[in-house]
Amino acid sequence: MTSSRIEHLRFTPDEVTAWAALSAKHSNWPVVYTLDDDRRVYVGQTAWARSRLRQHLANEQRRTLARARVVIDDEFNQSVCLDLESHLIRWFAGDGQLLPLNRNDGQTDADYFDRARYRERFRDIFDALRADGLFSQSIEGIQNQDLFKLSPYKALTDDQSQAVLEILTGLFDRLATGMPSTSVVEGEPGTGKTIVAIFLMKLLADIAATGPDDEVDGDSLFSDFFLEGYREQLEGFRVALVVPQQSLRASVQRVFKKTPALSPSMVLTPFEAGSAAEPFDLLIVDEAHRLGQRAAQAAGPLNRKFVDINVRLFGRDDPTFTQLDWIRAQSTHQLLLVDARQSIRPADLPTAAVDSLIARAKRDHDHYRLTSQMRVRGGEDYIEYARALVSDEPPASRSTFGDYELLLFDDFAAMHDAIRAKDATEGLARCVAGYAWPWPSKTDASAFDIELDGCKLRWNVTAVDWIDSAGSLEEMGSIHTVQGYDLNYCGVVIGPDLSLDPTTNRLRFNRSSYFDARGKANNNLLGIRYSDEDLLTYVENIYGVLLTRGIRGTYVYVCDPVLRERFRGHVATAEHVSARP
Numbered sequence: 369m370t371s372s373r374i375e376h377l378r379f380t381p382d383e384v385t386a387w388a389a390l391s392a393k394h395s396n397w398p399v400v401y402t403l404d405d406d407r408r409v410y411v412g413q414t415a416w417a418r419s420r421l422r423q424h425l426a427n428e429q430r431r432t433l434a435r436a437r438v439v440i441d442d443e444f445n446q447s448v449c450l451d452l453e454s455h456l457i458r459w460f461a462g463d464g465q466l467l468p469l470n471r472n473d474g475q476t477d478a479d480y481f482d483r484a485r486y487r488e489r490f491r492d493i494f495d496a497l498r499a500d501g502l503f504s505q506s507i508e509g510i511q512n513q514d515l516f517k518l519s520p521y522k523a524l525t526d527d528q529s530q531a532v533l534e535i536l537t538g539l540f541d542r543l544a545t546g547m548p549s550t551s552v553v554e555g556e557p558g559t560g561k562t563i564v565a566i567f568l569m570k571l572l573a574d575i576a577a578t579g580p581d582d583e584v585d586g587d588s589l590f591s592d593f594f595l596e597g598y599r600e601q602l603e604g605f606r607v608a609l610v611v612p613q614q615s616l617r618a619s620v621q622r623v624f625k626k627t628p629a630l631s632p633s634m635v636l637t638p639f640e641a642g643s644a645a646e647p648f649d650l651l652i653v654d655e656a657h658r659l660g661q662r663a664a665q666a667a668g669p670l671n672r673k674f675v676d677i678n679v680r681l682f683g684r685d686d687p688t689f690t691q692l693d694w695i696r697a698q699s700t701h702q703l704l705l706v707d708a709r710q711s712i713r714p715a716d717l718p719t720a721a722v723d724s725l726i727a728r729a730k731r732d733h734d735h736y737r738l739t740s741q742m743r744v745r746g747g748e749d750y751i752e753y754a755r756a757l758v759s760d761e762p763p764a765s766r767s768t769f770g771d772y773e774l775l776l777f778d779d780f781a782a783m784h785d786a787i788r789a790k791d792a793t794e795g796l797a798r799c800v801a802g803y804a805w806p807w808p809s810k811t812d813a814s815a816f817d818i819e820l821d822g823c824k825l826r827w828n829v830t831a832v833d834w835i836d837s838a839g840s841l842e843e844m845g846s847i848h849t850v851q852g853y854d855l856n857y858c859g860v861v862i863g864p865d866l867s868l869d870p871t872t873n874r875l876r877f878n879r880s881s882y883f884d885a886r887g888k889a890n891n892n893l894l895g896i897r898y899s900d901e902d903l904l905t906y907v908e909n910i911y912g913v914l915l916t917r918g919i920r921g922t923y924v925y926v927c928d929p930v931l932r933e934r935f936r937g938h939v940a941t942a943e944h945v946s947a948r949p
Contacts (some may be wrong), residue, residue, distance in 0.1 A: 372441040373487050379403055379436045381425055388418035392489070395419075398444045400452045403433040404502060409466040413449035417463060429469065439493055447480035454523055455490055456497075462516025464626055465504040466854050470521070471578070471594075472570040477523035512795045514619045514836070517854055520570030520627055522563050523738035536593055538734065539650070539701060543601045550696070552729035553705045556751050557916040558743030562852060564653045566620065568703070569609050572650075573629035576602035576689045607650040608634050608887045610695065612642045612658040615851040618656075618832045637668065642677040642694035651695050655852060656704035657722050659691040663715035663891045687893050692717060692725075709755065712847055712910050713887045714898050741918055743854050746772035754915035754922070755940060758866065758908050760874050766938050773857070773921030776932070776939040778924045780820035783859050786942065787923065790857040791841055797857035798835060799825070800845040800914050802907065803884040804927070805862025811812055818844055820861070820925070830899040847910045850917055858918035859925070866907055867928035875931075877904035 378388045388394045395418045403410040403424060414420040417438055424430045439452070447530045454477065455553040458851035460468045480486075493508055503510070510516050524532065535551055542549045555561050571590060592598075611617035613904050621632035634642075638659055641651060653659065665671045678685045681697045695702055708722045729735035746769030756763050768774075777783035784799060792798035801818070808815040809826040816824040825844045834849035844861070846924055864881040868874070877900045882888055887906065890897045915922055924939060 372439055372444075374493070374500075375438045375440060376500075377436050377438075379421075379431075379433050381422075384418070384425065384436070385742070388421075391415075393440055394438075397440065398438040398446050398448050398449045400444075400456065400738060402437045402456065402497070402502065403430055403435070404437075404466060405432070405434040407467060408469050408494055409460050409502065410469040411460065413446075413453040415446065419629065429631065437497070437502075440920060441489065441548075443486075445480075447483075448486045448838050450478070451480070451483070451486070451491055452493065454521075455487075455837055456494075457521045458516065458523070459494060459503065459507065459510055459656045460521060461519040461521045461626070462510040462513050462738065463503050463505055464513070464515045466625060467628060467687075468521065469628060470569065471574040473518050477525075487711040496824055508795065511855070514833075514853075515623055518562065518620060518623045520566045520623070520630070522560075522567065524563070524567065524740075525560065525737050525742065526780040527740050528564055528567075531564060531736035531738065532571070533589060533672055534736065535568065535703065536571070536590070540593070540598060542701065547590055548700050549734060550702045550704065550725075550732075550738070551734040553703065553738060553939055554726060555705070555707060555738030556741075556748065557707065557710065558741050558751065558854075559738035560740070560742045561707070561738060562616070562620075562654050563742070564738070565609055565652045565703070565705055566772075568626075568652060569607065569634065570627060570630060572602065572605070572607055575599055576605060577629055583850055604644065605650070606648045607652070607885065608636050608640055608641065608644075608648055610636050610651055610653040612638055612653075612655055612660070612691075613848070613851055615832050615834065615849055615938060616654070618855075620642065625680070638691040638694065639677070639773065640671055642680065642681065642691065643673070644698060647697075648699040650701040650703065652697040652705075653702045655696055655710065656692070656703050657708055657717055658708045659695070659717050660715050661690040661721075662893050664886065664889060664893070666886065671722060687778075687895065690717060690721065692721065709909055710851065710913055712851070712906055712913065713884070713895075714889075714902065715886060734835045734857070744916060746770065750774070751916055753938075755757045755912040755915055757915065758862070758875070758911040762934060763938050765806065768940075773923070774939055775921070775923050775942045776935050777923055777925045777942045778932075780861065781823040782821075782942065783923050784823055784825075787857060787859040788841060790921070794856045796835065796855050797859070798840060798845055798850075799843075799859040799861065800847075800850055800917065801861035801880075802863045802865050802889055802910055802914070803846055803887065804861075804865040804881050806883045818861075820927075830857055845899065847913060851913055853917065856919050857921045857923065858914065860911070860914045860917075862911055862924065862926045862928070862931065864927045866904075866911065866931065868931040870930050875904060877901070877907055879903070882907065 377383045398415045399417050400413045457470050495850045575593050578599055621635045624630040624632050675685045678689050744750050750769045753763055787797045805818045807827050809817050817827045818825045828845050829845050830837050834840050865878050867876050869876045889901055926935050
């Protein structure tokens, strides 16, 4: 393949005209281009560069950009250019140095002839643009950032694209008829539920902001929604994204801050959604199974606030009201993204409520299932395998998952060293554990919380953005810091809160070794006492979540010796693997 070249010019009418006269390829050849200034960037592709650049000079937003760069290759075709355009937009969004001005009408990840060979050129083009100062990080560094992982410019999988298309179609149909709706997106860990939520927020914002004279890419899967009639239905449309988990919510807010047409104020806690003075047209709830029922709250004032919201919305304080009832009362349309097996505390929505939601959505043809595995390279089979490892129905036989590293360690210090080594070479490698140790370092910074095989660690010092925080490699992350996040390699410690009864060969919850006070407290407000069997389900879910965080590999250390031996029958030991030639 011939080398690509990048041609530079100032983005002015005179210079565009002069540049266009230099070569026939400037007027009639597939190219990719960027327009930028010190804060913003726009990426495009066209077969008619001269005409397209002139159109941008007439655009009120883009004509103020200062520079143009045009990527030209003798072997480019439209499929290549669409692919490169999508890659560059995602890299710019993930890098965060320049604000992408592109609309989100669907990034492509289509296959085409010789795609792998063409994509080898993309890295060289990226490096050249980085040398020009357009990027601040390497591709690997960008891909490890939340801005990239949670970007609304992601290329959707087929099932995600189909879900978004059908959700939008149904929403606009209901807007036209005035009918309310409740839709449910269901998916295992790593199928991209959060991505669907963020993508929809950006797509709706872009449809609403599109003017009648704005150009529309007719090849986009969602291009029809940018035509006349749809934008008008979104005038004054109030939409927000509700994220129950504190850490994930903060990360999404950072992404929204860096995304045109979105704002951090559009990302709410359930309490903020419930207490909003004006109702919403649409509330999208990520991890909706983590919405709360009436129970003791994390902070005292929130107990009073729960009562106040109930009274304001329903005229009385009925303890059976949940945060899901708030969402329904505060919005005409709801989109709920769920995975019941990621419920980790008794204060979460009851399983029966989640099951009822799913059943109703299926009945009303408003249920969408995500299946494509975006996170774990071991695929969907690994997800089920990992969850079976922490259940009373372990896998029937040992399985491997291609080049995915699933390893059992007999020594925690050795696992921690392996995680350190992976972080040095791959980045984003951390150790996490179930809440099976107390947390004295919360009040005594000199104390250690966990000691295993002579290795001492503290729990995560911060609850927000722990993975990227200084010192996190030498700390132990809890479920509340990693749920909803990706790691390249995850070292999971299954603590003494979970053991295997050698007589019955069934898993057992050890209440005395479980230190999440809100995770095991009885619900006195509802008169519910939780048995060890009840709490076992939540602890199994917690470890199921932890075991599915790793993109490239999961390392496991099991405290209970009997349970460790069961794992040994299903997971290769690190010593055995390291001894291979």
